Amino acid sequence: MSSHLSSFQIVLTRAEKQQSNASRLFKEAGITILDLPALEINSPNNWNPMDKALESLNSFDWLLLSSTNGVEALEKRLTTVGYGLNTLPPNLKIASIGYKTSLALEKLGYMSDYIPPDFVADSLVTYFPASNIDIKILAIRVQNGGRTFLAEAFREVGVKFIEVAGYQSNCPKTFPKKTFEAFITQEVSAVTFTSSKIVQHTCRLLEKLFGTSWREQLKSTAIISIGPQTTITCHKWLGRVDAEANPHNLEGLVTASLEVLNQKSTKFI
Known part of the structure; x- marks a missing residue:
């Protein structure tokens, strides 16, 4: 010390x-x-878009999580559609941005399939381990604000990139x-x-x-x-x-x- x-x-x-x-x-x-x-950190104004996306998880190739808040929101809402992190569709892979995000997943008993080397969003696109751009990604993100970089970058190369709000972040009083x-x-x-x-x-x-x-x-x-x-x-x-x-x-x-x-x-x- x-x-x-x-x-x-x-x-x-x-x-x-x-x-x-x-x-x-x-x-x-x-x-x-x-x-x-x-x-x-609060719940989004409307859970319907996320719940509908989770109900069709079989149609996605990747699930993208960029924060521990996203992990917590995912675990919370999966129970409403009959899934749990340990019972996800076998074809679905998970990409986590950042050590804390991957650790939060691990504590829930699930391992990330991919973590970008620099722990930042930009490197996720650069090193993403999918050789075929004909894939579909579901991203859990914050409702208000946040960067649009990932959505723009993936869509530019033809990836079907779907974003749903899992939480919102507000300023304390x-x-x-x-x-x-x-x-x-x-x-x-x-x-x-x-x-x-x-x-x-x-x-x-x-x-x-x-x-x-x-x-x-x-x-x-x-x-x-x-x-x-x-x-x-x-x-x-x-x-x-x-x-x-x-x-x-x-x-x-x-x-x-x-x-x-x-x-x-x-x-x-």
């Missing part, structure tokens, strides 16, 4: 109910964390008091971001609390991103990124955070 880092505080932005593993990793590294739930006070007193050393949507919601929460001058609360705070798309969003909303995780997972985020805090630490020696 790096005891000299304990005086620095990092804000972990996250989705509701999804901080336990991240919190553990940061604490094990000796980093003092502040909590900031910036994403509420509350802000933890301890985290708010740390921003007020300029005691936040860094903020970590794990998705583009979380970046957007965090910025909206800060603007709600601090008004048009909300960026002033971050002037001495490092911005740390988990991956390329999150980095792009950070540049768009915050104007900068001070570090990006490599690899693009929680372990890489911890490593990037340690590097940033060590740089800050040397300035005071």
Whole structure:
């Protein structure tokens, strides 16, 4: 444990109910964390499109999951059409984007047939293991927002790409008091971001609390991103990124955070 880092505080932005593993990793590294739930996960407005797609799973070649939320939504709705993850059609293969997504599947007793090497959506298209473009893919995605890159890329080469909403993500209405006070007193050393949507919601929460001058609360705070798309969003909303995780997972985020805090630490020696 790096005891000299304990005086620095990092804000972990996250989705509701999804901080336990991240919190553990940061604490094990000796980093003092502040909590900031910036994403509420709710059911989509209408389950019918997803239920109808699941009823015709035999017609699909691949099932694409890009988040743990998608995995949870899938498991929840499969029971309504008489399936379970362990009783899927034998011809159906599963592609998972990201280590957390594949791990969520594994915990439910099912293995991914394909995981892109870079854990990001762009590499899924590049390395997708289907030699025949005459295939049909079902993707479980967020209802509101999200990238359209995958749908456009697959459809461009003739793949039948069907997307259905499995969940929606909303901005919370509350802000933890301890985290708010740390921003007020300029005691936040860094903020970590794990998705583009979380970046957007965090910025909206800060603007709600601090008004048009909300960026002033971050002037001495490092911005740390988990991956390329999150980095792009950070540049768009915050104007900068001070570090990006490599690899693009929680372990890489911890490593990037340690590097940033060590740089800050040397300035005071």
